[in-house]
Amino acid sequence: MKYTLDIQKAQFDEQGLASIAGWAEVYICDPVTREYVRASLDNVPYQGSVVADAYLDAPELPEKDDIAIIRSADEKSWLYITDHRGKTAYNTENRQPIEIDFIGDLPDTLTLLEPKTEFDKWNGKKWITDTEAQKAALVADADNEKAQRLDEANSTIMYLQEAVDVDLATEAETAALQEWKKYRVLLNRVDTSTAPDIDWPQKPE
Incomplete structure:
Protein backbone atom coordinates (compact mmCIF):
# COMPACT_ATOMS: atom_id res chain seq x y z
CA MET A 1 0.00 0.00 0.00
CA LYS A 2 1.20 3.48 -0.78
CA TYR A 3 -0.34 4.85 2.44
CA THR A 4 -0.04 3.84 6.07
CA LEU A 5 -1.41 5.05 9.38
CA ASP A 6 1.41 3.46 11.28
CA ILE A 7 4.00 5.67 12.95
CA GLN A 8 7.52 4.76 11.93
CA LYS A 9 9.29 3.52 15.03
CA ALA A 10 13.02 3.59 15.39
CA GLN A 11 14.97 0.40 15.95
CA PHE A 12 18.30 0.30 17.71
CA ASP A 13 21.41 -1.85 17.60
CA GLU A 14 23.46 -3.02 20.58
CA GLN A 15 25.34 0.28 20.66
CA GLY A 16 22.10 2.22 21.04
CA LEU A 17 22.26 3.65 17.53
CA ALA A 18 19.23 3.67 15.26
CA SER A 19 19.43 0.94 12.63
CA ILE A 20 16.07 2.18 11.40
CA ALA A 21 15.17 5.86 11.74
CA GLY A 22 11.91 6.79 13.40
CA TRP A 23 10.17 7.76 16.58
CA ALA A 24 11.16 6.30 19.92
CA GLU A 25 9.58 6.49 23.35
CA VAL A 26 12.19 7.93 25.68
CA TYR A 27 12.38 8.59 29.40
CA ILE A 28 14.13 11.80 30.36
CA CYS A 29 15.98 12.70 33.53
CA ASP A 30 17.25 15.99 34.90
CA PRO A 31 20.81 16.68 33.64
CA VAL A 32 22.00 17.78 37.08
CA THR A 33 20.16 15.69 39.66
CA ARG A 34 19.60 12.70 37.34
CA GLU A 35 16.03 12.48 38.65
CA TYR A 36 13.43 11.10 36.25
CA VAL A 37 11.37 13.94 34.76
CA ARG A 38 8.96 12.66 32.12
CA ALA A 39 8.30 10.40 29.16
CA SER A 40 8.51 11.83 25.66
CA LEU A 41 8.98 10.99 21.99
CA ASP A 42 12.23 11.48 20.09
CA ASN A 43 12.59 11.44 16.32
CA VAL A 44 15.87 9.54 15.91
CA PRO A 45 17.76 9.68 12.61
CA TYR A 46 19.47 6.68 11.07
CA GLN A 47 22.63 5.78 12.99
CA GLY A 48 21.72 8.46 15.54
CA SER A 49 21.04 8.08 19.25
CA VAL A 50 18.33 9.50 21.46
CA VAL A 51 18.71 13.02 22.86
CA ALA A 52 20.92 13.67 25.86
CA ASP A 53 19.63 12.58 29.28
CA ALA A 54 17.01 10.37 27.63
CA TYR A 55 16.83 6.58 27.84
CA LEU A 56 14.90 3.84 26.09
CA ASP A 57 14.16 1.72 29.17
CA ALA A 58 11.14 2.85 31.16
CA PRO A 59 11.46 3.18 34.93
CA GLU A 60 9.06 1.31 37.16
CA LEU A 61 6.92 3.86 38.97
CA PRO A 62 7.05 3.54 42.77
CA GLU A 63 3.83 3.07 44.72
CA LYS A 64 4.90 5.38 47.55
CA ASP A 65 5.45 9.13 47.40
CA ASP A 66 8.61 8.99 49.49
CA ILE A 67 10.61 7.31 46.72
CA ALA A 68 12.48 9.17 43.96
CA ILE A 69 13.64 7.74 40.65
CA ILE A 70 17.13 8.66 39.44
CA ARG A 71 19.41 7.41 36.70
CA SER A 72 22.49 5.55 37.86
CA ALA A 73 25.90 7.16 37.42
CA ASP A 74 26.81 4.58 34.76
CA GLU A 75 23.52 5.41 32.97
CA LYS A 76 22.60 1.74 32.72
CA SER A 77 19.65 1.56 35.12
CA TRP A 78 17.09 3.43 37.18
CA LEU A 79 17.61 3.67 40.93
CA TYR A 80 15.00 4.14 43.64
CA ILE A 81 16.05 6.21 46.62
CA THR A 82 14.47 7.85 49.65
CA ASP A 83 12.69 11.14 49.00
CA HIS A 84 11.59 13.27 51.96
CA ARG A 85 11.35 16.57 50.08
CA GLY A 86 8.70 18.89 51.46
CA LYS A 87 8.74 17.24 54.88
CA THR A 88 10.01 18.88 58.05
CA ALA A 89 13.12 17.46 59.69
CA TYR A 90 14.68 18.46 62.99
CA ASN A 91 18.32 19.10 63.79
CA THR A 92 19.42 16.50 66.34
CA GLU A 93 21.77 18.98 67.99
CA ASN A 94 19.60 22.06 68.42
CA ARG A 95 16.06 20.78 67.60
CA GLN A 96 15.62 23.46 64.91
CA PRO A 97 13.16 22.54 62.11
CA ILE A 98 14.19 22.54 58.47
CA GLU A 99 12.25 21.79 55.30
CA ILE A 100 13.91 19.02 53.32
CA ASP A 101 14.80 20.05 49.77
CA PHE A 102 17.12 17.21 48.73
CA ILE A 103 16.80 13.60 47.60
CA GLY A 104 18.26 10.73 49.60
CA ASP A 105 18.54 9.50 53.16
CA LEU A 106 18.76 12.03 55.94
CA PRO A 107 22.18 12.66 57.51
CA ASP A 108 22.68 11.71 61.16
CA THR A 109 22.15 15.36 62.12
CA LEU A 110 18.50 15.30 60.96
CA THR A 111 15.43 13.31 61.96
CA LEU A 112 11.77 13.33 60.99
CA LEU A 113 10.81 12.77 64.63
CA GLU A 114 9.58 15.98 66.23
CA PRO A 115 10.92 16.90 69.68
CA LYS A 116 8.14 17.43 72.19
CA THR A 117 9.86 19.88 74.52
CA GLU A 118 12.74 22.36 74.44
CA PHE A 119 14.55 19.99 76.82
CA ASP A 120 14.60 17.01 74.47
CA LYS A 121 17.96 15.51 73.54
CA TRP A 122 18.65 13.07 70.71
CA ASN A 123 20.05 9.71 71.82
CA GLY A 124 20.73 8.41 68.32
CA LYS A 125 17.30 6.83 67.87
CA LYS A 126 14.74 9.07 69.55
CA TRP A 127 14.24 12.21 71.60
CA ILE A 128 14.71 11.86 75.35
CA THR A 129 13.50 14.64 77.62
CA ASP A 130 16.14 15.93 80.03
CA THR A 131 13.83 15.91 83.04
CA GLU A 132 16.40 17.48 85.36
CA ALA A 133 16.89 20.48 83.08
CA GLN A 134 13.14 20.72 82.56
CA LYS A 135 12.53 20.65 86.32
CA ALA A 136 15.21 23.27 86.95
CA ALA A 137 13.61 25.58 84.37
CA LEU A 138 10.16 25.12 85.91
CA VAL A 139 11.51 25.92 89.38
CA ALA A 140 13.32 29.00 88.03
CA ASP A 141 10.09 30.21 86.42
CA ALA A 142 8.24 29.65 89.69
CA ASP A 143 10.93 31.55 91.61
CA ASN A 144 10.56 34.49 89.22
CA GLU A 145 6.78 34.51 89.56
CA LYS A 146 7.01 34.30 93.35
CA ALA A 147 9.43 37.25 93.40
CA GLN A 148 7.11 39.32 91.20
CA ARG A 149 4.12 38.50 93.38
CA LEU A 150 6.05 39.42 96.53
CA ASP A 151 7.18 42.70 95.00
CA GLU A 152 3.57 43.60 94.27
CA ALA A 153 2.48 42.56 97.76
CA ASN A 154 5.28 44.53 99.43
CA SER A 155 4.57 47.73 97.52
CA THR A 156 0.82 47.46 98.17
CA ILE A 157 1.34 46.74 101.88
CA MET A 158 3.77 49.66 102.18
CA TYR A 159 1.19 52.05 100.74
CA LEU A 160 -1.66 50.76 102.89
CA TRP A 180 -2.46 41.65 101.68
CA LYS A 181 -0.43 40.72 104.75
CA LYS A 182 -2.10 37.31 104.85
CA TYR A 183 -1.44 36.97 101.12
CA ARG A 184 2.25 37.80 101.63
CA VAL A 185 2.58 35.19 104.39
CA LEU A 186 1.03 32.56 102.16
CA LEU A 187 3.31 33.59 99.30
CA ASN A 188 6.41 33.17 101.45
CA ARG A 189 5.25 29.67 102.33
CA VAL A 190 5.03 28.62 98.67
CA ASP A 191 7.55 25.84 97.92
CA THR A 192 8.72 26.49 94.36
CA SER A 193 10.52 23.13 94.27
CA THR A 194 7.13 21.53 93.60
CA ALA A 195 6.80 23.36 90.26
CA PRO A 196 4.81 23.11 88.10
CA ASP A 197 2.36 21.77 90.71
CA ILE A 198 1.98 24.99 92.68
CA ASP A 199 -1.28 26.22 94.15
CA TRP A 200 -0.71 29.95 94.24
CA PRO A 201 -2.66 31.87 96.91
CA GLN A 202 -5.47 34.10 95.71
CA LYS A 203 -4.42 37.73 95.38
CA PRO A 204 -6.69 40.19 97.27
CA GLU A 205 -9.00 42.21 95.06
Missing part, protein backbone atom coordinates in the same frame (compact mmCIF):
# COMPACT_ATOMS: atom_id res chain seq x y z
CA GLN A 161 0.47 50.65 106.05
CA GLU A 162 1.49 54.23 105.49
CA ALA A 163 -2.14 55.28 105.26
CA VAL A 164 -2.87 53.47 108.52
CA ASP A 165 0.18 54.94 110.26
CA VAL A 166 -0.93 58.51 109.58
CA ASP A 167 -4.59 57.78 110.42
CA LEU A 168 -5.75 58.44 106.86
CA ALA A 169 -6.76 54.88 105.99
CA THR A 170 -10.36 54.12 105.15
CA GLU A 171 -12.10 51.06 106.56
CA ALA A 172 -11.65 49.38 103.18
CA GLU A 173 -7.92 50.16 103.16
CA THR A 174 -7.49 48.87 106.72
CA ALA A 175 -9.23 45.62 105.82
CA ALA A 176 -7.22 45.37 102.60
CA LEU A 177 -3.98 45.75 104.55
CA GLN A 178 -4.77 42.63 106.56
CA GLU A 179 -5.69 40.66 103.41
Whole structure:
Protein backbone atom coordinates (compact mmCIF):
# COMPACT_ATOMS: atom_id res chain seq x y z
CA MET A 1 0.00 0.00 0.00
CA LYS A 2 1.20 3.48 -0.78
CA TYR A 3 -0.34 4.85 2.44
CA THR A 4 -0.04 3.84 6.07
CA LEU A 5 -1.41 5.05 9.38
CA ASP A 6 1.41 3.46 11.28
CA ILE A 7 4.00 5.67 12.95
CA GLN A 8 7.52 4.76 11.93
CA LYS A 9 9.29 3.52 15.03
CA ALA A 10 13.02 3.59 15.39
CA GLN A 11 14.97 0.40 15.95
CA PHE A 12 18.30 0.30 17.71
CA ASP A 13 21.41 -1.85 17.60
CA GLU A 14 23.46 -3.02 20.58
CA GLN A 15 25.34 0.28 20.66
CA GLY A 16 22.10 2.22 21.04
CA LEU A 17 22.26 3.65 17.53
CA ALA A 18 19.23 3.67 15.26
CA SER A 19 19.43 0.94 12.63
CA ILE A 20 16.07 2.18 11.40
CA ALA A 21 15.17 5.86 11.74
CA GLY A 22 11.91 6.79 13.40
CA TRP A 23 10.17 7.76 16.58
CA ALA A 24 11.16 6.30 19.92
CA GLU A 25 9.58 6.49 23.35
CA VAL A 26 12.19 7.93 25.68
CA TYR A 27 12.38 8.59 29.40
CA ILE A 28 14.13 11.80 30.36
CA CYS A 29 15.98 12.70 33.53
CA ASP A 30 17.25 15.99 34.90
CA PRO A 31 20.81 16.68 33.64
CA VAL A 32 22.00 17.78 37.08
CA THR A 33 20.16 15.69 39.66
CA ARG A 34 19.60 12.70 37.34
CA GLU A 35 16.03 12.48 38.65
CA TYR A 36 13.43 11.10 36.25
CA VAL A 37 11.37 13.94 34.76
CA ARG A 38 8.96 12.66 32.12
CA ALA A 39 8.30 10.40 29.16
CA SER A 40 8.51 11.83 25.66
CA LEU A 41 8.98 10.99 21.99
CA ASP A 42 12.23 11.48 20.09
CA ASN A 43 12.59 11.44 16.32
CA VAL A 44 15.87 9.54 15.91
CA PRO A 45 17.76 9.68 12.61
CA TYR A 46 19.47 6.68 11.07
CA GLN A 47 22.63 5.78 12.99
CA GLY A 48 21.72 8.46 15.54
CA SER A 49 21.04 8.08 19.25
CA VAL A 50 18.33 9.50 21.46
CA VAL A 51 18.71 13.02 22.86
CA ALA A 52 20.92 13.67 25.86
CA ASP A 53 19.63 12.58 29.28
CA ALA A 54 17.01 10.37 27.63
CA TYR A 55 16.83 6.58 27.84
CA LEU A 56 14.90 3.84 26.09
CA ASP A 57 14.16 1.72 29.17
CA ALA A 58 11.14 2.85 31.16
CA PRO A 59 11.46 3.18 34.93
CA GLU A 60 9.06 1.31 37.16
CA LEU A 61 6.92 3.86 38.97
CA PRO A 62 7.05 3.54 42.77
CA GLU A 63 3.83 3.07 44.72
CA LYS A 64 4.90 5.38 47.55
CA ASP A 65 5.45 9.13 47.40
CA ASP A 66 8.61 8.99 49.49
CA ILE A 67 10.61 7.31 46.72
CA ALA A 68 12.48 9.17 43.96
CA ILE A 69 13.64 7.74 40.65
CA ILE A 70 17.13 8.66 39.44
CA ARG A 71 19.41 7.41 36.70
CA SER A 72 22.49 5.55 37.86
CA ALA A 73 25.90 7.16 37.42
CA ASP A 74 26.81 4.58 34.76
CA GLU A 75 23.52 5.41 32.97
CA LYS A 76 22.60 1.74 32.72
CA SER A 77 19.65 1.56 35.12
CA TRP A 78 17.09 3.43 37.18
CA LEU A 79 17.61 3.67 40.93
CA TYR A 80 15.00 4.14 43.64
CA ILE A 81 16.05 6.21 46.62
CA THR A 82 14.47 7.85 49.65
CA ASP A 83 12.69 11.14 49.00
CA HIS A 84 11.59 13.27 51.96
CA ARG A 85 11.35 16.57 50.08
CA GLY A 86 8.70 18.89 51.46
CA LYS A 87 8.74 17.24 54.88
CA THR A 88 10.01 18.88 58.05
CA ALA A 89 13.12 17.46 59.69
CA TYR A 90 14.68 18.46 62.99
CA ASN A 91 18.32 19.10 63.79
CA THR A 92 19.42 16.50 66.34
CA GLU A 93 21.77 18.98 67.99
CA ASN A 94 19.60 22.06 68.42
CA ARG A 95 16.06 20.78 67.60
CA GLN A 96 15.62 23.46 64.91
CA PRO A 97 13.16 22.54 62.11
CA ILE A 98 14.19 22.54 58.47
CA GLU A 99 12.25 21.79 55.30
CA ILE A 100 13.91 19.02 53.32
CA ASP A 101 14.80 20.05 49.77
CA PHE A 102 17.12 17.21 48.73
CA ILE A 103 16.80 13.60 47.60
CA GLY A 104 18.26 10.73 49.60
CA ASP A 105 18.54 9.50 53.16
CA LEU A 106 18.76 12.03 55.94
CA PRO A 107 22.18 12.66 57.51
CA ASP A 108 22.68 11.71 61.16
CA THR A 109 22.15 15.36 62.12
CA LEU A 110 18.50 15.30 60.96
CA THR A 111 15.43 13.31 61.96
CA LEU A 112 11.77 13.33 60.99
CA LEU A 113 10.81 12.77 64.63
CA GLU A 114 9.58 15.98 66.23
CA PRO A 115 10.92 16.90 69.68
CA LYS A 116 8.14 17.43 72.19
CA THR A 117 9.86 19.88 74.52
CA GLU A 118 12.74 22.36 74.44
CA PHE A 119 14.55 19.99 76.82
CA ASP A 120 14.60 17.01 74.47
CA LYS A 121 17.96 15.51 73.54
CA TRP A 122 18.65 13.07 70.71
CA ASN A 123 20.05 9.71 71.82
CA GLY A 124 20.73 8.41 68.32
CA LYS A 125 17.30 6.83 67.87
CA LYS A 126 14.74 9.07 69.55
CA TRP A 127 14.24 12.21 71.60
CA ILE A 128 14.71 11.86 75.35
CA THR A 129 13.50 14.64 77.62
CA ASP A 130 16.14 15.93 80.03
CA THR A 131 13.83 15.91 83.04
CA GLU A 132 16.40 17.48 85.36
CA ALA A 133 16.89 20.48 83.08
CA GLN A 134 13.14 20.72 82.56
CA LYS A 135 12.53 20.65 86.32
CA ALA A 136 15.21 23.27 86.95
CA ALA A 137 13.61 25.58 84.37
CA LEU A 138 10.16 25.12 85.91
CA VAL A 139 11.51 25.92 89.38
CA ALA A 140 13.32 29.00 88.03
CA ASP A 141 10.09 30.21 86.42
CA ALA A 142 8.24 29.65 89.69
CA ASP A 143 10.93 31.55 91.61
CA ASN A 144 10.56 34.49 89.22
CA GLU A 145 6.78 34.51 89.56
CA LYS A 146 7.01 34.30 93.35
CA ALA A 147 9.43 37.25 93.40
CA GLN A 148 7.11 39.32 91.20
CA ARG A 149 4.12 38.50 93.38
CA LEU A 150 6.05 39.42 96.53
CA ASP A 151 7.18 42.70 95.00
CA GLU A 152 3.57 43.60 94.27
CA ALA A 153 2.48 42.56 97.76
CA ASN A 154 5.28 44.53 99.43
CA SER A 155 4.57 47.73 97.52
CA THR A 156 0.82 47.46 98.17
CA ILE A 157 1.34 46.74 101.88
CA MET A 158 3.77 49.66 102.18
CA TYR A 159 1.19 52.05 100.74
CA LEU A 160 -1.66 50.76 102.89
CA GLN A 161 0.47 50.65 106.05
CA GLU A 162 1.49 54.23 105.49
CA ALA A 163 -2.14 55.28 105.26
CA VAL A 164 -2.87 53.47 108.52
CA ASP A 165 0.18 54.94 110.26
CA VAL A 166 -0.93 58.51 109.58
CA ASP A 167 -4.59 57.78 110.42
CA LEU A 168 -5.75 58.44 106.86
CA ALA A 169 -6.76 54.88 105.99
CA THR A 170 -10.36 54.12 105.15
CA GLU A 171 -12.10 51.06 106.56
CA ALA A 172 -11.65 49.38 103.18
CA GLU A 173 -7.92 50.16 103.16
CA THR A 174 -7.49 48.87 106.72
CA ALA A 175 -9.23 45.62 105.82
CA ALA A 176 -7.22 45.37 102.60
CA LEU A 177 -3.98 45.75 104.55
CA GLN A 178 -4.77 42.63 106.56
CA GLU A 179 -5.69 40.66 103.41
CA TRP A 180 -2.46 41.65 101.68
CA LYS A 181 -0.43 40.72 104.75
CA LYS A 182 -2.10 37.31 104.85
CA TYR A 183 -1.44 36.97 101.12
CA ARG A 184 2.25 37.80 101.63
CA VAL A 185 2.58 35.19 104.39
CA LEU A 186 1.03 32.56 102.16
CA LEU A 187 3.31 33.59 99.30
CA ASN A 188 6.41 33.17 101.45
CA ARG A 189 5.25 29.67 102.33
CA VAL A 190 5.03 28.62 98.67
CA ASP A 191 7.55 25.84 97.92
CA THR A 192 8.72 26.49 94.36
CA SER A 193 10.52 23.13 94.27
CA THR A 194 7.13 21.53 93.60
CA ALA A 195 6.80 23.36 90.26
CA PRO A 196 4.81 23.11 88.10
CA ASP A 197 2.36 21.77 90.71
CA ILE A 198 1.98 24.99 92.68
CA ASP A 199 -1.28 26.22 94.15
CA TRP A 200 -0.71 29.95 94.24
CA PRO A 201 -2.66 31.87 96.91
CA GLN A 202 -5.47 34.10 95.71
CA LYS A 203 -4.42 37.73 95.38
CA PRO A 204 -6.69 40.19 97.27
CA GLU A 205 -9.00 42.21 95.06
